[in-house]
Amino acid sequence: MNCQDFQNGLDTRDPYTPSAEEQAHARTCMACRRKLEASRRLLEGLAVVRGCARVPDLAPRIRQAAAAAGPVDAAGPSLGDRLIAWVQFLAPTSPLKSSLFYAAAGSIIFVLLWAVLARVPPRTEGPAAAGKHAWQMTMLHGGQPTVTGPGGVAAAPEAGTTFPAGAELAFPPASRARFRLPGQAEVEVEGARLTLQEYGFRLSGGRAKVQVRPVSEGAPAFRVLTPLATVTVMGTGFTLELSERRLLVQVSAGRVQVEAGSGRKVLGPGEELRVGPSGWEALPGSDASSTVVPDSDRPEVPQD
Amino acid sequence: MKPTPDASDQVLLQGILGGDLDAFEALVRRHQGMVYRFLFHYLGNATDAEDITQETFLLVHRKAALHNPALSFRAWLMTIARNLAVSHRRKSVPRPLDPAVLAGAIRDVSPAPEREVLLREDATQVHACLARLPEMHREILVMRYLLDLPLHEVAELLNIPEGTAKSRLFKARAELRDLLEPLLSVAGPATSSAA
Numbered sequence: 050m051n052c053q054d055f056q057n058g059l060d061t062r063d064p065y066t067p068s069a070e071e072q073a074h075a076r077t078c079m080a081c082r083r084k085l086e087a088s089r090r091l092l093e094g095l096a097v098v099r100g101c102a103r104v105p106d107l108a109p110r111i112r113q114a115a116a117a118a119g120p121v122d123a124a125g126p127s128l129g130d131r132l133i134a135w136v137q138f139l140a141p142t143s144p145l146k147s148s149l150f151y152a153a154a155g156s157i158i159f160v161l162l163w164a165v166l167a168r169v170p171p172r173t174e175g176p177a178a179a180g181k182h183a184w185q186m187t188m189l190h191g192g193q194p195t196v197t198g199p200g201g202v203a204a205a206p207e208a209g210t211t212f213p214a215g216a217e218l219a220f221p222p223a224s225r226a227r228f229r230l231p232g233q234a235e236v237e238v239e240g241a242r243l244t245l246q247e248y249g250f251r252l253s254g255g256r257a258k259v260q261v262r263p264v265s266e267g268a269p270a271f272r273v274l275t276p277l278a279t280v281t282v283m284g285t286g287f288t289l290e291l292s293e294r295r296l297l298v299q300v301s302a303g304r305v306q307v308e309a310g311s312g313r314k315v316l317g318p319g320e321e322l323r324v325g326p327s328g329w330e331a332l333p334g335s336d337a338s339s340t341v342v343p344d345s346d347r348p349e350v351p352q353d
Numbered sequence: 354m355k356p357t358p359d360a361s362d363q364v365l366l367q368g369i370l371g372g373d374l375d376a377f378e379a380l381v382r383r384h385q386g387m388v389y390r391f392l393f394h395y396l397g398n399a400t401d402a403e404d405i406t407q408e409t410f411l412l413v414h415r416k417a418a419l420h421n422p423a424l425s426f427r428a429w430l431m432t433i434a435r436n437l438a439v440s441h442r443r444k445s446v447p448r449p450l451d452p453a454v455l456a457g458a459i460r461d462v463s464p465a466p467e468r469e470v471l472l473r474e475d476a477t478q479v480h481a482c483l484a485r486l487p488e489m490h491r492e493i494l495v496m497r498y499l500l501d502l503p504l505h506e507v508a509e510l511l512n513i514p515e516g517t518a519k520s521r522l523f524k525a526r527a528e529l530r531d532l533l534e535p536l537l538s539v540a541g542p543a544t545s546s547a548a
Binding site: 060083086087088091092093094096097098101102103104107108109110111114115121130131134135137140141143 | 497
């Protein structure tokens with residue numbers, strides 16, 4: 050036992066009775082012996098002082114004073130008094146009240162936190178989140194792309210290279226690569242020339258197969274800009290093939306909105322569409338469920 | 354109508370509200386010991402303790418309608434007494450213990466005459482050091498050691514959780530001991546229990 054243990058024992062027991070070990074320590078330590086002796090004499094002194102209060106019989110005198118003071122104030126407690134009384138009643142002064150008090154406080158904090166956190170959209174559901182996650186590129190086949198604009202940062206081979214928004218990449222023909230916006234979109238390109246954006250990309254040539262996780266209602270949509278049309282993702286999967294004079298859009302799942310020239314079309318699963326410099330190019334059997342919307346209703350597309 | 358001796362505080366309060374002075378006197382007799390002893394040790398002065406005890410019960414008589422039956426009457430009474438004592442303490446001067454009363458108290462604790470001098474010194478120093486403690490520490494020491502109330506009741510009277518009362522009590526006791534230690538005559542080997 051050291052002095053700290055001795056002091057802890059002395060200060061945290063009520064009533065305090067020194068153990069044999071503590072007494073043995075006190076015999077060898079002058080400072081602790083003095084503390085122990087002071088504690089003993091303190092309690093003995095308190096016992097004597099306790100007996101010094103000789104209670105007089107004050108009842109007749111107080112009764113007389115009460116009779117002289119007049120009748121009882123019959124007015125009930127004010128609202129403030131009631132409030133204070135209830136706060137005192139609810140104060141955690143017993144184990145049961147403490148349990149109830151802390152359980153109630155914990156529940157309220159949990160509900161408030163849940164209410165706040167439930168309103169915050171997940172990080173994967175919008176361009177703000179996308180801005181924090183740069184594109185990750187993995188080469189699948191062929192030569193490396195030529196990069197202009199913000200450069201890529203080499204990471205581990207399996208993780209590929211990370212590119213921020215604004216990077217422009219030009220792949221050699223037949224060269225294939227996969228881009229991932231973690232948790233949000235995956236794009237496989239072949240011989241493509243593209244500029245990465247925070248939540249989408251600009252395709253200037255080549256082929257791109259896009260898989261996008263659905264976004265919550267109201268969140269900005271994933272967009273692919275091409276010289277011939279703007280493709281807005283309303284669902285999940287589609288393929289784009291862009292040559293100099295034609296864009297081919299094929300939808301595998303979900304819905305995609307294509308805007309070109311004077312209108313826009315919504316494509317469903319299994320549908321495809323061609324867009325040329327002069328507008329839509331018909332494909333046999335592809336118009337059944339597509340919707341053409343006049344140009345005036347077209348949503349504004351960022352032209353960056 | 355004379356109140357029965359086992360009538361509850363609540364019943365006596367109802368009687369007081371009806372103007373029954375016997376009920377009031379019964380309530381005073383039941384609780385005056387606790388209130389007076391608390392005030393005597395808290396203020397360190399018998400005359401002031403008597404006056405504040407009277408003032409406390411007169412306030413109870415006047416404001417009986419304000420007592421919330423959901424709360425303990427003793428806690429309400431002690432809150433009134435504490436509040437009056439705190440406001441009065443600025444004017445009150447602690448006085449030394451009456452030698453005659455002190456001698457009687459010493460005989461109650463230890464009839465051995467050879468210990469009288471030491472106990473007298475201990476009691477005098479404890480009484481003086483108690484007056485130097487902060488109010489919060491003094492009141493809890495008075496309730497626990499001088500009114501001899503169990504800790505859970507002290508917590509209820511002070512309207513604080515029992516754990517808080519315990520830690521406050523230990524701090525107060527350590528502070529009083531630290532004040533006392535340099536004042537006591539040099540200690541011999543510690544052989545007896547401190548409890």
